[in-house]
Amino acid sequence: MYLTKTPGTGGRIKEKPEDFIVEEVPLYSPSGEGDHTYMYIEKINKTTLDLIAELKRVFGLKDAEVGVAGWKDKKAVTKQWISIPASRFNEELLNNMSKDFHILEHQNHTNKLRTSHLKGNIFTIIIQDIKSDAYENAKQTLEILQKRGMPNYYGEQRFGVDAQNIERGRQILLNPRKRIQPRLKRMMISAYTSYLFNKYLDIRIEKGMMDRFLHGDVAKKHDTGGLFIVEDLAKEQERLERFEISPTGPIFGKKMTIPKGASKELENHVIDNEIEFTQPGTRRFLRVPINNVELKKVNDNIKLRFFLPKGSFATILLGELMK
Secondary structure, eight states: OOSOOSOOOOOBOOSSGGGEEEEEEESSOOOSOSSEEEEEEEEESOOHHHHHHHHHHHHTOOGGGOEESOOOOSSSEEEEEEEEEGGGOOGGGGGGSOTTEEEEEEEEESSOOOTTSEEEEEEEEEEBSOOTTHHHHHHHHHHHHHHHOEEOOOOGGGGOGGGHHHHHHHHHHHSTTSOOOHHHHHHHHHHHHHHHHHHHHHHHHHTTOTTSOOTTOEEEETTTOOEEEOOOHHHHHHHHHTTSEEEEEEEOOTTOOOOOHHHHHHHTTTOOTTOOOOSOOEEEESEEOOEEEEEEEETTEEEEEEEEETTOOHHHHHHHHHO
16 A cells, blocks of 8 residues: 555666665674674675575585674665674685675674664665656655655565465464474564554555554654653654654564554454464554655656665655556
8 A cells, every 4th residue: 555645657677686776774883803704795686695605605604603684685786794703704715706796895893793783774776667757756755755754564575475475474373383494484474474564554554644643552762762652642743743753563472562542453453363473573663764865867767765774675665656
């Protein structure tokens, strides 16, 4: 479901990897000292799993020795940080890396890189074969999204081919004793809980409540991630409009903060009562800010550059623009 009602630009993306560039923005820079070597690596038409496999091959590593901050898709040029134990790093071995991977820099740091150690990503995207009025339509859409926020949907890539992982995840939760590889199990369960979140966000947008509070909502602070229950609607709505806080939706689990009142009633529309969610759970922003936006018309194409916080999907913004 789209938040904006503006006309779409039409067009196509990802004709070439260079049309979709992703650059990680780390939460911190490596200090230059420590037991872990951080490498900033550019890869072309390769996933993060491909990169991990290549590093394991070149340096003789185990899965547990490799640290990443984010997971990147294949059809793109992506730049991301990755860490390995400094004791296993050998600069001479970099010459054995496939030509699809380029080490841009490397420095040591005190700790292993983890998925929480990411601020966000900068995207540079070319939209081709656009409509004649595409630039003005895109500009209008971006103005709305910068004011109201981008719907924080999970992208389709979260759900696997033909969204099959959604039902697979549900079946795993219905049969918790069934043995399955832990990483695969987490991925499938995450697909199902992400699907339920998207359903909830659909309802909020349909009711015009993505960027308005309901009584009893669980609000989240954008600077610290702190959670609290909304009681004073007028007061908290002012903070929402300044983008200090936003409503959240459910990632169901046993430790998830539960809303109250009208918000809880609405959330009950998507909960699966047949399932006991044993994973921790959390709250996810219903909307996120889009920052550092640049929009240019280049010949018959649109060039778009923007920053999104970690965990948010550029394909959602592209959907709002292209429709």
